[in-house]
Amino acid sequence: MEAIKLLHTLPLVFIKREPKSQIWLQDVVFRKGETILIEANSGTGKSSLCSYIIGYRKDYLGTICFDDRDVRSFSVSDWTALRQHSLSLLFQELRLFPELTAMENVEIKNGLTKHKSLKEIETWFERLGIADKKKVKVGRMSFGQQQRVAMIRALAQPFDFLLVDEPVSHLDEENSTIMGDIMMEEVRRQGAGVIVTSIGKHMNLPYDKTFSL
Amino acid sequence: MSLVWKLLRQHISVPQLAGFFFANLFGMFILLLGLQFYNDVKPLFGQEDGFLKPEYLIVSKRISGMSVLSAGEKFGFSDSEIQDITSQPFCKSVGAFTASQYRVMCSMGVDGVAHFGTDMFFESVPDRFVDTDLAHWKFNPEEGIIPIVLPRTYLAIYNFGFAQSQSLPKISEGIVGMIDMLVLLRGNGQEMRLKGKVIGFSTRLNTILVPESFILWSNAKFAPESELTPNRLIVEVKNPADDAIVNYINKHNLELEDDKLDAGKAAYFLRVVTILVMCIGLLISLLSFYILMLSIYLLVEKNTEKMRTLLLIGYSPVKVSLPYQLLTIGMNALVLALSLVILYLVRSGYMDRLWLMFPQMQDGSLLPAIQLGLLLFVIVSLANAFAIRRRINIIWNNK
Numbered sequence: 001m002e003a004i005k006l007l008h009t010l011p012l013v014f015i016k017r018e019p020k021s022q023i024w025l026q027d028v029v030f031r032k033g034e035t036i037l038i039e040a041n042s043g044t045g046k047s048s049l050c051s052y053i054i055g056y057r058k059d060y061l062g063t064i065c066f067d068d069r070d071v072r073s074f075s076v077s078d079w080t081a082l083r084q085h086s087l088s089l090l091f092q093e094l095r096l097f098p099e100l101t102a103m104e105n106v107e108i109k110n111g112l113t114k115h116k117s118l119k120e121i122e123t124w125f126e127r128l129g130i131a132d133k134k135k136v137k138v139g140r141m142s143f144g145q146q147q148r149v150a151m152i153r154a155l156a157q158p159f160d161f162l163l164v165d166e167p168v169s170h171l172d173e174e175n176s177t178i179m180g181d182i183m184m185e186e187v188r189r190q191g192a193g194v195i196v197t198s199i200g201k202h203m204n205l206p207y208d209k210t211f212s213l
Numbered sequence: 214m215s216l217v218w219k220l221l222r223q224h225i226s227v228p229q230l231a232g233f234f235f236a237n238l239f240g241m242f243i244l245l246l247g248l249q250f251y252n253d254v255k256p257l258f259g260q261e262d263g264f265l266k267p268e269y270l271i272v273s274k275r276i277s278g279m280s281v282l283s284a285g286e287k288f289g290f291s292d293s294e295i296q297d298i299t300s301q302p303f304c305k306s307v308g309a310f311t312a313s314q315y316r317v318m319c320s321m322g323v324d325g326v327a328h329f330g331t332d333m334f335f336e337s338v339p340d341r342f343v344d345t346d347l348a349h350w351k352f353n354p355e356e357g358i359i360p361i362v363l364p365r366t367y368l369a370i371y372n373f374g375f376a377q378s379q380s381l382p383k384i385s386e387g388i389v390g391m392i393d394m395l396v397l398l399r400g401n402g403q404e405m406r407l408k409g410k411v412i413g414f415s416t417r418l419n420t421i422l423v424p425e426s427f428i429l430w431s432n433a434k435f436a437p438e439s440e441l442t443p444n445r446l447i448v449e450v451k452n453p454a455d456d457a458i459v460n461y462i463n464k465h466n467l468e469l470e471d472d473k474l475d476a477g478k479a480a481y482f483l484r485v486v487t488i489l490v491m492c493i494g495l496l497i498s499l500l501s502f503y504i505l506m507l508s509i510y511l512l513v514e515k516n517t518e519k520m521r522t523l524l525l526i527g528y529s530p531v532k533v534s535l536p537y538q539l540l541t542i543g544m545n546a547l548v549l550a551l552s553l554v555i556l557y558l559v560r561s562g563y564m565d566r567l568w569l570m571f572p573q574m575q576d577g578s579l580l581p582a583i584q585l586g587l588l589l590f591v592i593v594s595l596a597n598a599f600a601i602r603r604r605i606n607i608i609w610n611n612k
Contacts (some may be wrong), residue, residue: 056525056611076530076609083527095522097220108216112527157527 001066001086004030004053004193009062011045023049025062030193032160033183035205038197040213046197047092050165054089055079084112090154092165092197094146095171098139102130102149103136110156124152127178138213144170151179155186161190162187163195168203181203217523221536224515229508233501234544236470241589242552245582252581253567254483256574269342271418271470272298272462273445289442294465299449303455306459308339309443310420311428315400315435319409321392330395335359336420338447348411352427357407359396362422363389363413372572385572386414393403400435419470420445445470502593505544506600509537513604515531520608534598534605541597549590556582 006028014024024040026046028037036185040046051057052064055071064071066082095107102125110116125131128148130141138146147170154162164183168176172189180203187194196203197213274290290309291480299307313335320330343350349360372383384392392408432439450458462469513520523533557579567574 054525080524080527080529083525089525093523095525097519097522099220099223100216104216108220108523109526111216125457153526 001082002032003065003067004161004195005063005065006065007063007065009052009060011048012059012150013062014045015061019044019070021213023213028211030161030195032193033191034193034208035187036193036195037202037207037210038195038213039202039207039210040197040199042199044213046199046213047165050089050092050163050197053161053163054083054087085158088154088157088159088162090150090162090164090167092169094143094150096138096146096150096153098137101135101137102141102145103134105149106153106156109153113157115154115158121156124155124182127182128152129175130179142170144172144175147171148175148179151183151186155183159190160192162192163197164194165197167196168201169199176203179203217528217532218536220519220523221516221533223519224512225540226508226511229504229511230544233505233508234548236497236501237506237548238552238555240494240499240501240587241548242494242555244491244494244498244589245552245556245586246559247487247494248585249556249579249582250563251483251487253560253564253577256577259379270458271445272448273468273470275466275468289444290446291442295443295446298446298461301461303450303452303456303457303461305449305451306341307449308342308447310338310445310447311335311425311432311441311443312336313428314432314438314439314441315398318399319399320395320397333421335361335423335428335431336445337423337425339425342449343422350424352424352430354430359407359409359423359427360412361394361409362413362415362418363411364419364421366419368414368572373570377546383569383572389414395446398431398435400548401437405435411512463566469610478558498589498593502596505541505597508539509597509601510604512537513601513608517608520605521611524605524609530605530609537601538598541547542594545590545594547595549586553579553583553586 006023006026008025008027010019010024012195013099021044038046038049048057048060052071055074058072066086075088096100097108100108103121106121115138122131122134130148133145133149138149141149147167151164151167153165162183167183168179171179174183183194183203184205188212194205196205196207248545295307295309298304317333317335318330340350343362352359368384368386368389375381376383389411392411394411396407396409398405398407432441458469461467520533524530560579564577
């Protein structure tokens with residue numbers, strides 16, 4: 001997948017508002033290899049945008065295309081293949097499994113494609129300062145720690161685009177920088193595009209484009 | 214897969230699944246037992262008599278109190294009476310039973326040692342009424358072996374009346390053929406020893422049947438002067454259910470020897486009872502299926518968010534459905550296997566008892582129950598798998 005195109009897209013709930021946005025109701029193209037920041041205020045549809053792109057929700061007007069294909073035409077197996085090989089999302093609400101350990105949460109994703117070796121994953125745990133939490137159930141970890149586990153999980157697959165929805169909201173500056181470094185290493189290694197959303201606090205990265213939602 | 218299972222087994226209710234398991238086991242067992250028992254017992258009722266075709270009726274004169282007192286009255290059929298029956302529209306052909314007119318002594322034994330003996334008699338019907346291999350149904354005076362068909366009741370009388378009280382072994386139909394029957398014929402100042410060979414049993418013919426050629430030969434030899442008036446007739450009819458037959462029988466004070474009606478009634482009740490039992494089994498099975506589906510739905514409901522996340526991180530609906538599908542299919546298979554094992558044990562028990570009562574019974578097999586069990590297993594498992602997949606699709610579609 002080379003590009004994500006938003007053509008005159010608008011969440012159905014915004015129909016009456018006519019928002020002033022650089023994304024909604026515009027024609028926007030995110031290209032593979034670009035680093036993009038989407039700054040948003042609460043309630044401007046940031047999580048909705050992520051849901052539309054990942055195929056979880058379809059309550060929007062306009063068109064979203066991957067390359068030149070309208071995502072509304074995608075079948076179940078198309079989406080499954082995309083989520084395994086082309087598109088990764090770090091959910092704002094993380095969506096980790098509290099019953100599983102931190103390591104198991106990563107393995108359950110990595111097992112689909114065997115993209116990363118156990119050693120690479122362990123190195124990420126060490127660099128993010130949660131090596132001692134690998135065998136701890138995620139339900140017993142702080143939100144900040146969970147955010148780091150969720151990031152490792154999001155990186156443990158091949159992708160053309162990585163969406164990270166408020167990835168550092170509960171991290172200090174140091175950990176935020178480490179997380180950004182790890183993320184960008186993997187994004188560059190894969191030649192992928194990355195779309196970062198943020199409300200206020202955001203990762204310090206060399207953004208190619210910044211949009212206000 | 215193991216991680217997905219670890220995740221999705223959360224909230225599995227063991228008591229609910231155990232409830233399903235035992236209810237389903239019970240229902241499946243009753244269902245299979247009903248079918249198996251019906252299949253095992255059915256041949257005893259619907260048995261075609263090997264030696265008489267079904268459209269043959271046996272007619273005799275009714276013996277009333279008055280006719281016993283008037284000793285001079287004949288029980289036999291005169292030629293004109295036989296002619297009258299032959300001319301009836303329901304009748305295809307008529308054959309007379311011919312009885313032996315001399316004295317017959319018979320003793321049975323093994324290896325030439327006689328064990329018990331009795332006076333008896335022989336009867337024959339024309340060969341065309343006997344539906345057996347005519348190669349064995351011949352008498353040759355030079356060979357001196359008489360083929361005999363016995364009433365099946367004789368075997369039952371021996372097995373249950375005699376053998377049991379005398380601690381003698383029970384015998385089957387096959388073994389009877391190997392027993393020596395010594396027959397002594399006496400009359401007209403002559404005596405002759407012959408061998409008898411039981412070649413079969415009849416449920417409907419209540420007589421000791423021998424080939425007509427033997428009766429004609431022996432009557433001529435041992436009772437040349439006696440008059441032959443048949444006591445019973447065998448009538449080939451076009452349709453045994455014809456009302457005209459019953460009317461004619463009643464009008465001429467005759468009697469039908471036939472147990473077909475009784476066997477038919479018993480078979481009917483057997484069928485009704487079997488269907489009733491199987492319906493109960495089916496009902497229990499359906500209820501248990503319902504319990505399982507409710508339990509699985511509840512499980513899916515409780516684990517909806519986990520499943521949704523799995524789908525969002527790249528798991529296909531097939532993979533997410535699989536653990537619960539395997540769970541239900543595994544339980545269904547276990548229920549099937551266990552109910553077949555219990556059925557096998559129970560069947561061995563009742564077959565032993567049935568063999569005591571009906572030594573001629575065929576062994577049969579568990580095949581009908583296995584077939585029905587497999588069919589149900591496939592249908593129920595497919596229904597389970599389909600219902601689970603449907604729930605996952607609902608989660609996929611975010612409804």
